[in-house]
Amino acid sequence: MYRAPVSEIAFTLKQVAGLGEVLAHQHHGEVTDDLVDAILEEAGRFAAEEIAPLNVVGDRQGARLENGTVTMPDGWRDTYRSWIDGGWNALTGTPEFGGQDLPTMLHAAALEMWNSASMAFALGPTLTMGAVEALEKHASKDLQETYLAKLISGEWMGTMNLTEPQAGSDLNALRARAERADDGTYRIFGQKIFITYGEHDFTDNIVHLVLARLPDAPAGTRGISLFLVPKFLVNADGSLGARNDVRCAGVEHKLGIHASPTCTMIYGDNDGAIGWLIGEENRGLACMFTMMNNARLAVGIQGLGVAELATQQALAYALDRRQGRAAGKTGEGMSPIAAHPDIRRTLLDMQAWTQVARAICYANAHAIDMARLAGDEAARTHWSERAATLTPLAKSFATDIGVEVASLGVQVHGGMGFIEETGAAQHYRDARIAPIYEGTNGIQAIDLVTRKLPLSGGEQFRGLIGELSAVAEAASEAGAEFADAGDRLAKALASLSDATEWMLTALADGRQQEALAGATPFLRLFGIAYGGAMLLKGALAGRGDASPDAARRLLLARYFATSRLAETASLKEQVVSAASAVLDYDPLV
């Protein structure tokens, strides 16, 4: 069972990811250190006590579709109601409509705990949050008045409707259509697939945000508009009116997150679903990207959440399960398997990867906060570029970590890991979606290399490497126990720097295909180097501290430095050398 790692989360927020800087800049009131601790404590309590018990029953029962109605697993609706009653859905969102508008960093921390408790549960509110952001930024005052308060409180939930069978990663191929009605509304027709929480029994109404084309729209992504399509129309007094012409036609049978209803949605069986335009006609993609960027961090946090849970369970099992006798074992009986060096190595791996994912996600949240809060334009641009740079890393590297750590968790459990009742297998199944949705990890890597590396002529990224180098230097000068890790980090950053310059040159020289061929290894190289720096930063924060926590953090940084940082040289080599074979391969012949 999940135990919320509140103190490690607080440490990472404050000592590694820069929460203090955000709190110093806050524009909206007094979020104090004490309040932060209280929120984390209470969010962790809710996660562990209320949400975590849902996870297994959710996996077993799944979301069930019958006659167009989706029934959620036993206990799920009650917990959702209790969750929104506690105000948890409203951590973010504008105060004008009841939101607490807390820093993204704090929300990220809470989201980690809810995802550890149950990824399928935390996913629904994540979509609602995205809808709130899109409405706050792009919707008319009328639409905001009608929908925002209920979405922020969680009384209603929101969805994102992008994908169609022929249009997944490539939204150019979108076919859903919208027709203008005389009263200024629109009629929406078409089929959408893979719609997360498209239908459920948590709330009385569901607010669908739907991408569709107007009849006279230009081809491609410049001809896509965004519409708000409520499941039930809303009367002037806010009460629910007629059922809209939208229905759930199917729920997917998935590898994992069984309790999250992944729906096929049909719009316009009859006269068309009534929709309201969000933003301007043909500018829908820009509105949708508002949702998607934060959703990408939220998906990265799913990887983090699953990794934390899998690590906790593997450690508990390894301490409990006895097999063999470890070196130095005295007395009768067998040793806990955690005493064997190969299992210790595996547990260190799991802990280090999880902490790396946490540091990356929180740093991304920090940049998002700073981009909003920083005092001057230049600083806001800097942080906005930093957020843009870290988002593909958080989305893809943390989700790769989720899968890897969940798989190691199965392995630590031995044969029991393959038995569903143990629970380790569920994480392995649940985690597997996160590298896929919200832009596959391959697309994230392409985004990083082709759009983010060139920001400010490469200076944004070079500046980031410079900050990481400062950590390496500090470690190298911090005494014997830090020096080796510092030296190894410096080498890793040299590899990152070499690969970065190679990429920037390739892009500048028009060798785009070569850059694309190396995008995924480049992203991994970035993630490992960044992660190693963050672990070391955390360890340095405990310099001179004799506590077990400080010792553990130093150990993780040393382990990661000696086991993972050397991989960066290999990845750099792959970036600069493998493109030739990749591009010589033509699977189409």
Next chain:
Amino acid sequence: MYRAPVSEIAFTLKQVAGLGEVLAHQHHGEVTDDLVDAILEEAGRFAAEEIAPLNVVGDRQGARLENGTVTMPDGWRDTYRSWIDGGWNALTGTPEFGGQDLPTMLHAAALEMWNSASMAFALGPTLTMGAVEALEKHASKDLQETYLAKLISGEWMGTMNLTEPQAGSDLNALRARAERADDGTYRIFGQKIFITYGEHDFTDNIVHLVLARLPDAPAGTRGISLFLVPKFLVNADGSLGARNDVRCAGVEHKLGIHASPTCTMIYGDNDGAIGWLIGEENRGLACMFTMMNNARLAVGIQGLGVAELATQQALAYALDRRQGRAAGKTGEGMSPIAAHPDIRRTLLDMQAWTQVARAICYANAHAIDMARLAGDEAARTHWSERAATLTPLAKSFATDIGVEVASLGVQVHGGMGFIEETGAAQHYRDARIAPIYEGTNGIQAIDLVTRKLPLSGGEQFRGLIGELSAVAEAASEAGAEFADAGDRLAKALASLSDATEWMLTALADGRQQEALAGATPFLRLFGIAYGGAMLLKGALAGRGDASPDAARRLLLARYFATSRLAETASLKEQVVSAASAVLDYDPLV
């Protein structure tokens, strides 16, 4: 759907793994090249046409237990009967009892295809094969006369009963007990778990091989005996007699291989299950190890089989699914995703890893054959040590590859990969058991480092590195298209050599714990270097050959050399440097 890659398999057997050498030494008749091709062709046909259609229905229905009886999925029993009628179960086994005694290499190739078609199906006969080997080597003439012909034909199936709840990796803790009866038989009592194909409806009888302790046995593994316990007793005329006192009390609900019944077996509810001793009292573990070594290769082949299947499906999907427009695309419409560099890289990865797994498994089979066939004692010792060295590599590296490639296969499918109906997810679930059973991959790595590396004072392993170096040299001298890969392989082998000497020194100096801490990265280092050498060996065999197959093999070798071989330097670093942090970590405090 699966298509048997017969020509690639034949190529790997003959040009990479040394089948010619085995055929030249064969002691038992005329296995010609033509016969080899005919057997591969026919085994592949049976796999693709008869077995492959079982795989999805097996996953959906699973093996179902009711009142102690296990019903296999629809169509499974008929196909099994048709499989044994075709003589496929008798490829191995002594001719005295109807076996064809074909080389292990040929059996490995057939087993790959059956596992690709359905891992859950191929697993049952693998266990029977293990029982046959144990009986051939250790059982009395009487037991052989009674059981071998029926097990070799497949009319009856066999099982291995080792694990108990408290005794998994550590058989010291075994508690099942055996009592001597007056008639020379034994009475067996106890509970066994995780018994693969412990109960099913394929055959009229099931022959359980069971580890248990005699009352006066020494403690630990020196006090374990092996017994044959048939489900039904066998009359003197070979007909089936009374039901023995053994039953299936449960079938596990597993992550994958749902159709393989994983049973809890209860021996001796009443007066004890009647058992016959195999080999000598208290020497049961030695007999069991006869089964386990070949079973380890067979599990490695499961990883290979799943990797091949996942690769085929991902490639087919990537050629079919269209999204986006690749560079150079002309005309209307979208490109197959296989045209995008990141997907091409992924497909190359999957193909290269699969071929590496194939080469390693077949080379292991080659060594097993040569250990039996070689003319003189020294050669047999050499090959026996080689087989012992390659077995943990085949078991663990090929199964890690199975998981990795299956996961990449899900990723290539995008959102569809997470939908169970697509089929990619099943491979990801099925593959996950192989790194666990038959000795976890961690235990394989420990076996490699502590038992296999020191064989002949390390000369066996040094000799192996020398053979791989000859491949690197040949490539470096084979012209421009091979030279770079040859140079990269030489560097990788230098890393392998350095890590090997470090390990041997650590063991010699009594730093056993340090060696154990680095065992898993060492095994991966060995696998990558070995795999890179085998890909290059295959490519060199096509030197001067203008065929597409030869070009593809060179491309895979180049890709692997530029993308994976550099990882060896990082792994060497991990072997020699990470032990300090691993051993400083004490999860018990």
